[in-house]
Amino acid sequence: MARFGRAGRGRLARALDLYEYQGKELFASFGIPVSEGRLATSPAEARGAARELGCPVVVKAQVLTGGRGKAGGIKLADSPDEAEARAREILGLDIRGHTVHKVWIERASDIAREYYLSITLDRSAKKPLFMFTTEGGVDIEEVAATSPDALVRLHVDPLEGYHPWQGRRLVHDAPVEDPGEQKQIAAIVGKLYRAFTECEAMLCEINPLVVTPQGEVRALDAKFTVDDNALFRLPRIAEMRDRAAADPLEALAREKGVIYVKLDGEVGVLGNGAGLTMSTVDVVTFVGGRPANFCDLGGGGDAQGVVDALEVITRDPQVRSIFFNVFGGITRCDEVARGILQALDQMGIEDPIVVRLDGTNAEEGRRLLEDAARSNVHAEATMLDGARRAVELAGAA
């Protein structure tokens, strides 16, 4: 919709996930206790980090997905030699489709108890929501499902903000028995709220929040997700985006201001607006095809935007046909047609392109395509027929 010249952002690209080490850096800046650590991108660096920190250390894969421990991405090391060896094993590892390029080395913590603390934006209640349980660890969703009473929930009124009683209430209701722990955790709750609001986060999660045998409370992990729409005023966090970690096509798309998600089929899908594009991907599937991507031109969609989008889509070698489904509102169909013709001239695209244009300036757009008479451009009158044709052509190609 109306975006006033800023880079496109649709429903599929709205939040920035941070790595554990970045989340911990932010936590530390708000006074939330974390273990001291170092980032390493090579086994040698891991060795140096372990020597500086003092062993034992934990070597932790830095990837933007969960399940690292089970995948062998978190290992203990008793010496710098061992840290180097463990880092060698972990770097390059594939964890749920994410390749490990960085490891975080931190001083190992003795753990007496593991808790769970998070604050997230509860879309349903339209308020920030704290969740806390003394039954922390990896299977928190299991705790929520099987013993919901063990998970304490507390909403914060966004206008009133946080008040310290809320931290006390969480630890009391959990319950946390030890007075020293109670005090530390209640303080962490308040600091987490500040981190959540000041960093405009969608989620701040500490799992586990550990208690050491000495009674010290500390964040042993960090999941931090920040609202993309707020990054314009959070330059320090905006810089944390790891452009290299994204799928190369998705990175190219981001650079060009095109909203693109790679899928695993043969029919390239291009629409305007997130809803219509999602629906187009669905319809291509329903008529028996396999979409190669989701690509949203967004609200504007001038000729150059179309050229950029086609450049991204056709870089995917799996693509056999392309379905352009455009319903002009702000987007003008004649501009879309010009973009298609321009892209054909510039890039020599040979894949068949099925084009369905409706709405603003649709007739002019259709006429432009008809006059150009390109052999691989096929016009269809409806969304359903266009999807069928594109699927048919993908099979024939």
Place this chain on the structure above:
Amino acid sequence: MAILVDWDTRLVVQGLTGSEGRFHGLRNRAYGTNLVAGVTPGKGGQDVEGVPVFDTVAAAVGETDANTSMIFVPAPFASDAVYEAVAAGIRTIVCITEGIPAHEMLRLHAYIQGRGVTLVGPNCPGALSPGKANVGIIPAEIFREGGVGLVSRSGTLTYQIGHELTQLGLGNSTIVGIGGDPIVGSSFVDVLTMFEADQQTEQVVMVGEIGGDEEEKAAAFIEAEMSKPVVAYIAGFTAPPGKTMGHAGAIISGSSGTAQAKKNALEAKGVRVGTTPTETAELVAGLARV
């Protein structure tokens, strides 16, 4: 009748002097909407094609009795524009702007509760009552007047379904795009409530998509409160599962937010759900084999 915008709408456009505000404001006027004022701080006294521009919304309301505002202000300043409209006594606000930070929307949503204000959007295409008034960016020429209420989280998908309805000879009472952001001013339930009370509306099409639980809430509302038939469409059946970090999201929603979960929730409450926009329109027209 219709809802939200009609003959009684007296529209002020906040951001009328910007290129998009000007284009769409004048397009709304050409459609027949009573565009009475524009607001741009520092440009009071100017005019846009005869529409007077004021420095503040309060001045615009004082001079022109504007009762509805459309916001075309860049995202960093848009929530401020909504607060200003509320303070000036405007009770229907349509915010087109995309990209307002979610934390600002949390506060704004909490602020408007209990103030008698209807906020549509942000990041929405607005509201169109065919034959009466258009406030927003919906291409009015593809819709005609009739008895079908249409409410949607998406812009262009709304046009698609409206177009399919028109081709089957059906018209609309009002088309409302509520916006696709995590926090929006008006929910499906809010708009369904208005359609239920509206005499012109005979049946309703609700166009949802993946994420959140507003469709599930609507399903419960439709069963409990609505006498008019509702047909739904959900986009995103084949969307890949998002790489969601952390567990909190999955725990709080209690719903997966998938298209299938929403379809199930709606069908469990007796709401028919089309598998494609075409079939959805056919369901409304009573043509589809169900």
